[in-house]
Amino acid sequence: MSDGSSSGGSAGAASSSAANGSSDGPSPDAGIGSGTGFFTDGFESDDVGSQPAGFGNLIDYIEDGTNPNSSGDFATVDTTHVHSGAHAVHFHVAAGTNNPSFLAYTLPTGTNTLFMRAWVYLSLQLGDNTASQNDNHETLFALNGSPGNVNNEIRFGAIKGTVGVNATPSDNITPLLASWNGPPDVPATTWACLEVAFLGAPAQNELHAWMNDADLFDVTTPTQWQNGTMPMGWLSGEFVEIDVGWQSFSGFGADVWVDDLVLGNDRIGCD
Secondary structure, eight states: OOSSEESSSBTTBOOSOOOOOOTTOOOTTSOOOOSOOSEEEOOTTSOTTSOOTTOEEEETTEETOOSSOTTSOEEEEESSSOSSSSOEEEEEEOTTOOOOEEEEEEOOTTOOEEEEEEEEEESSOBSSOOTTSSOSEEEEEEEESSTTSSSSEEEEEEETTEEEEEETTTTEEESOGGGTTOSOOBOSSSEEEEEEEEEOSSSSOEEEEEETTEEEEEEOSGGGOTTSOOOTTTTTTOTTEEEEEEEETTOOOEEEEEEEEEEESSOOOOO
16 A cells, blocks of 8 residues: 555645546445555654644644644554554544544545545444443544534544434434444454545435445435434535544543545445
8 A cells, every 4th residue: 555645636735636426426335446545645654653744633622733732632653553564643532521633634626525444443442332431422534624623524433322423513413313322333452444435426415334344334314313304415515624533522532543544536445
């Protein structure tokens, strides 16, 4: 896998060209891809203890601040857990806050279809938890329409004790209450391949997620949202930046490692 390479966009800055899907968007299950995309990064060329080149950050609600910061939260390269090669990015957030620890990457201008794949290693399980755990929402990946804050984004991670999505500023959530505090889950202390498709090209916007190339979670209809019907174009305006890392609105501190990040306009897959 190439390290920090890109085509159709440059790290940290929007490109004037975009590789969008067709008017109907790609079929999310048309086949697992080869692992290529318009941006890939295995973090092998970055120094241990540093922020990876080509990324911005949002740590403790400060955009592009010192990393690590004075509170001890960070998003830096280390060697503790790696999926491939010698390096991965380690995200740390102390317990008892809802602070984010994110790396940020600016998407090519005009993007309306995005597949985001990464290998993740979590210090705690997400999903299939009792009501006393993961009782609000946790973010691993976000599609962000307003860089520098978390007030206009689509958050993928956990919601009410299960794998799900939270949309701001509406604060709507999916899945419905009947699925809260149950499966599926993303396990702790093992590497898992997560891929999320944000499909803004179809009139009815969709989100699809896979773990280890198996179906994990889907949002395909406006009635899947707990706090009322969402508009058909609920991803409109969000394709500005991706954020990857950790934020818990339940106050759960965590350590998360991310490796072999790929962004593309079609299915990527885990190979």
